[in-house]
Amino acid sequence: MNDTAQKKIYVADDEYNIRELIKSFLKNAGFEVEVFSTGDALYEAFLIAPPDLIVLDIMMPGTDGLMLCTKIRETSGVPIIIVSARDSELDRITGITIGSDDYLVKPFSPIELVARINALFRRMSFDQSAIKSIKEQVEFAGMSILTKTREVQFKGNAVDISPTEYAFLLYLFQHQDRAVSRDELLKNVWQFETQVDTRATDDVVKRLRKKLSKTNVRIEAVWGFGFKLEEAPEHEIEPC
Numbered sequence: 159m160n161d162t163a164q165k166k167i168y169v170a171d172d173e174y175n176i177r178e179l180i181k182s183f184l185k186n187a188g189f190e191v192e193v194f195s196t197g198d199a200l201y202e203a204f205l206i207a208p209p210d211l212i213v214l215d216i217m218m219p220g221t222d223g224l225m226l227c228t229k230i231r232e233t234s235g236v237p238i239i240i241v242s243a244r245d246s247e248l249d250r251i252t253g254i255t256i257g258s259d260d261y262l263v264k265p266f267s268p269i270e271l272v273a274r275i276n277a278l279f280r281r282m283s284f285d286q287s288a289i290k291s292i293k294e295q296v297e298f299a300g301m302s303i304l305t306k307t308r309e310v311q312f313k314g315n316a317v318d319i320s321p322t323e324y325a326f327l328l329y330l331f332q333h334q335d336r337a338v339s340r341d342e343l344l345k346n347v348w349q350f351e352t353q354v355d356t357r358a359t360d361d362v363v364k365r366l367r368k369k370l371s372k373t374n375v376r377i378e379a380v381w382g383f384g385f386k387l388e389e390a391p392e393h394e395i396e397p398c
Contacts, residue, residue: 164210165279166190170200170223171215171241180213183268184275197226208236211275214258216242224256231257231365235320237278241266256361259321278321296331299374299389303331312373319369322347326362330377330387339384359385 167189171177177193184191192209194200198220200212212230214223221229227238240253243264253261260274296303301312308324310317319327325347330338340359363377363385370376376388 164190166192166207166209167211167213167275168192168194168200168203168209169213170194170197170218170226171213172196172218173215176215179268180271183272187272187276189275197221197223201226201229204230204234204236208234211237211239211278213239213241213271213275216240216244216253224253227253227258228256231320233318235318235323237321239271239274239278241271257320257322257365296328298331298334298387301370301373301375303328312375317369317373319366323362323366323369326359327366330385334387337380337384337386341384343384 165188167184169177169180169184169191171180171193172195174195177195181191181193192203194203195218197214197218200214201221204212214227216223223240223242227240230236230238238258239260239262240258241262241264242253259278262271262274294304294306296305301310301317303310303324305328308321310319310324310327326343329343329347343359363379367377374390376390377385378388380386
């Protein structure tokens with residue numbers, strides 16, 4: 159059976175030729191594809207029937223790709239790939255840290271896009287060989303991360319986070335006995351090897367803090383260095 163079976167992808171790009179080219183290659187790869195000329199049209203469809211993955215151009219009329227990515231991340235952890243003509247390291251970091259899971263620079267090969275999408279789905283799927291080397295469940299302050307299913311739970315209730323937020327939080331849980339530097343997070347979570355503005359992680363922390371506010375888990379800043387997990391007392395937990 160094709161690994162792409164039943165996988166639906168939404169694509170938003172204001173250039174007709176690019177939309178159709180992406181659609182053609184993704185369909186040939188076995189995906190179900192819907193294309194949209196604006197981010198707003200994609201978002202309307204998303205509210206009715208969320209896809210398995212979203213491909214977003216940045217520069218579009220109406221709501222641009224970055225704003226839409228931020229908006230989707232408020233309620234969903236669906237994988238998002240941003241495509242853009244902006245090719246600086248800072249642009250890529252901005253895309254990743256507002257919630258996208260990959261960033262592809264235009265002009266790009268549709269074959270590369272298909273490869274990135276397949277790689278993202280593989281990264282999200284359960285890998286039997288990899289799971290043997292890590293704990294199936296990591297816990298801290300009443301929260302559990304189930305690595306087999308990539309679920310995050312607090313006292314039995316699911317916590318909805320994106321794949322990028324999951325990778326970030328899992329790394330902190332795996333190193334909960336110490337502070338983790340921003341540079342370490344950039345290299346080990348997102349594989350940024352060059353020296354970049356390490357404050358890029360702050361956007362991810364901001365989103366996670368909001369989502370964890372009703373739990374005992376806190377991500378505390380270590381001034382001038384990075385972050386560390388702390389357990390909050392019951393009276394500091396926001397009411398549901």
